[in-house]
Amino acid sequence: MxxxxxxxxxxxxxxxxxxxxxxxxxxxxxxxxxxxxxxxxxxxxxxxxxxxxxxxxxxxxxxxxxxxxxxxxxxxxxxxxxxxxxxxxxxxxxxxxxxxxxxxxxxxxxxxxxxxxxxxxxxxxxxxxxxxxxxxxxxRPRRPRKGMDVTAELEVTLEEIFFGEEKQFQISMQDLCGVCGGTGVQENSFCSGCGGTGHTNNIKTLKIKVPKDAREGKKIRLKGQGGEAEPGAQRGDLYLKLKIKPHSVYKLKGNDLEADLLVQPWQAVLGDRISAPTLEGSVRVKIPPRTHSGHKMRLRGKGMPKKDGSRGDYYLKVVVDIPQEVTSQEEELYRKLSEINH
Ligand SMILES: [Zn+2]
CATH class of the missing domain: 1.10.287.110 (DnaJ domain)
Incomplete structure (x- = not known):
């Protein structure tokens, strides 16, 4: 032969x-x-x-x-x-x-x-x-190729992290065309299902539980939710890279939170007890007499959850607020203040 x-x-x-x-x-x-x-x-x-x-x-x-x-x-x-x-x-x-x-x-x-x-x-x-x-x-003489690992950015809020909330999101993903199986052809022409590309784009809805210790850039792996694979092989993995949405009140610094605390001039001078916001509701804080603008007050253990279960601290930064409008009576008092300081 x-x-x-x-x-x-x-x-x-x-x-x-x-x-x-x-x-x-x-x-x-x-x-x-x-x-x-x-x-x-x-x-x-x-x-x-x-x-x-x-x-x-x-x-x-x-x-x-x-x-x-x-x-x-x-x-x-x-x-x-x-x-x-x-x-x-x-x-x-x-x-x-x-x-x-x-x-x-x-x-x-x-x-x-x-x-x-x-x-x-x-x-x-x-x-x-x-x-x-x-x-x-x-x-299919070749071993079917596993799908590629894919990284996507997911924006989360401080609250979602703080409470470890479940988050639903949508992601656009390519799949092998179900009509032609990825070859792109049907009989003698391009596949009607995918126009010859062999792929279809699908929107998938996925859900994750945001880890309480999540921080900017943390990656979460979702097995088998990544790139399409050839028939018979596993899809790749999806890596979600977390991006923390800027918060209107709180700044995140490591495990600590920081927020501004507006204080009126007379409260800063005489001292007072006022209400301050936290992620878990408001708390009463004591403003000591003669508090300067920029002074930071620490609320121990009121920051973000850490990996070990403990929590960071919460800092309140005093900002002495100047009233935009004053009554004539108030203006009179400020004038007196001014006079005795001359
Ligand atoms: Zn097709």
């Missing part, structure tokens, strides 16, 4: 020195261009053969181990010669190696060329259900 040598490099239109990336790119381009479903009916059979060979070439060249074997074997091979001439020598030389080759045997129903079968068939059989067989034989 004569087996024709297949020049996988030529098939993919690449140099023998091509990098893994070049191989992958060449394969993707060719696989797209020569998909049998895109060819006219009379050329379909021929296209199917070619498509098969392209997949086979990629199956070998993308795998460094197989590629090495192939390169060694093909180094002194002239394109177009009969494979059988070399079989004996190859067989003798490599019988003791880890791979054994069953030349001249039946070419199994794998859908690969006789050449591939002769070269790699036995090696695959030795491994039992090799990865390409598990993945469905020729139809």
């Amino acid at each position: 004569g087996v024709k040598y297949q020049d996988y490099y030529k098939l993919l239109g690449i140099e023998r020195s091509a990098s893994e990336k070049e191989i992958r790119n060449a394969y993707r381009k060719l696989a797209r261009e020569s998909h049998p479903d895109l060819q006219p009916k009379e050329k379909k059979k021929e296209a199917e053969e070619k498509f098969k060979l392209i997949n086979e070439a990629y199956e070998v060249l993308k795998d460094p181990e197989k590629r090495k074997l192939y390169d060694r074997f093909g180094a002194d091979w002239k394109h177009g010669e009969d494979f059988s001439a070399q079989q004996q020598q190859w067989n003798t030389e490599h019988r003791s190696s880890t791979h054994s080759f069953d030349f001249g045997s039946e070419s199994g129903g794998s859908g690969f060329s006789d050449f591939f079968e002769a070269m790699f068939g036995q090696a695959f059989r030795d491994r039992g259900a090799g990865d390409f067989q598990r993945a469905g034989g020729f139809q």
Whole structure:
């Protein structure tokens, strides 16, 4: 039986020195261009053969181990010669190696060329259900690719963190087209489901519980909610990078919170008890007599929850407020104040 040598490099239109990336790119381009479903009916059979060979070439060249074997074997091979001439020598030389080759045997129903079968068939059989067989034989000789991990920014409020609230959000995600399964083609034309891209964009609604110790930039992993995968493989993961929405009252500094506390001039001078806001409702705080503007009062343990369950502190910064409007009686009193200070 004569087996024709297949020049996988030529098939993919690449140099023998091509990098893994070049191989992958060449394969993707060719696989797209020569998909049998895109060819006219009379050329379909021929296209199917070619498509098969392209997949086979990629199956070998993308795998460094197989590629090495192939390169060694093909180094002194002239394109177009009969494979059988070399079989004996190859067989003798490599019988003791880890791979054994069953030349001249039946070419199994794998859908690969006789050449591939002769070269790699036995090696695959030795491994039992090799990865390409598990993945469905020729139809999908490559191991289906897992989806990419995706990072998205999610804005949360201080309150959502403080109370560990559940947050619902929507995210636009690409999915493999359900109509064509990602190939982009249907019969002889572009897929009606995706317009030929192989993907569809879907809005997904997801929910997370905001961790109480979440801070700016914290990443939350949602397993299997990331980029689409090829059929049979897992989706990637979604990483949510938290961004804290600026709050109108509170500033977050590490685990501490800070807020301004407006105080009237006479309260600052004479002292008073006034109401101050906190995330859990208002509290009464004591303004000591002669309090300066900018003075900070610490409310211990009233800040943000920490990882260990304790809490940071809450600082109230005194801002002496100047009334925008004063009554004539008040103005009179300020005038008196002014006079006795001259
Ligand atoms: Zn489609």
